[in-house]
Amino acid sequence: MSLLHKDLPQARHCDTMAEVRSHIDALDERITALLVERTHYMSQAARIKQDVTKVHDQERIEFIAARVRRMATELGGQPDVLEAAYRALMDASIAFEHREFARLRQGETV
Numbered sequence: 001m002s003l004l005h006k007d008l009p010q011a012r013h014c015d016t017m018a019e020v021r022s023h024i025d026a027l028d029e030r031i032t033a034l035l036v037e038r039t040h041y042m043s044q045a046a047r048i049k050q051d052v053t054k055v056h057d058q059e060r061i062e063f064i065a066a067r068v069r070r071m072a073t074e075l076g077g078q079p080d081v082l083e084a085a086y087r088a089l090m091d092a093s094i095a096f097e098h099r100e101f102a103r104l105r106q107g108e109t110v
C-alpha cells in the first residue's frame with residue numbers, strides 16, 4: 001500500500017515563528033526517541049557482524065538512500081532533504097558501529 005494511504009499527520013498552519021518552533025521542538029522529541037531506538041540496532045549490528053570490513057556496507061547505504069527518497073516523494077516531502085539527512089545519519093551511525101565493533105572485541109587476540 002502506498003504511504004499516502006496511511007493516516008499520517010500533516011504540518012499545521014502557523015502564524016508566528018514561536019508556533020513554528022514549538023511544532024519543530026515537539027517533532028524533534030519524537031524523532032530523537034526513534035533515532036535512539038535506531039542507534040541501538042547499530043550496537044547489535046556491531047555484535048553480529050563477524051568482519052570489520054562489513055561495518056560499512058555501501059550497497060545497503062544506497063538501498064536506504066533510494067528507499068527514503070521514494071518514501072519522501074510519496075509523502076509529498078523533499079527527497080533531497082531526506083537523502084542528505086539520512087546520509088549524514090548513516091555516516092555517524094557507521095562511525096559509532098566501528099567504535100562498538102572495537103569495544104566489543106577489546107582484549108581479543110585473533
Ligand SMILES: C=C(O[C@@H]1C=C(C(=O)O)C=C[C@H]1O)C(=O)O
Pocket residue numbers: 041042045054055056057058060061064089090093094097
Ligand atoms: C546497520 C548496518 O550497518 C551500517 C549502518 C547502516 C545504517 O545506518 O542504516 C547501513 C549500512 C551499514 O554500513 C547494516 O549493515 O545494516
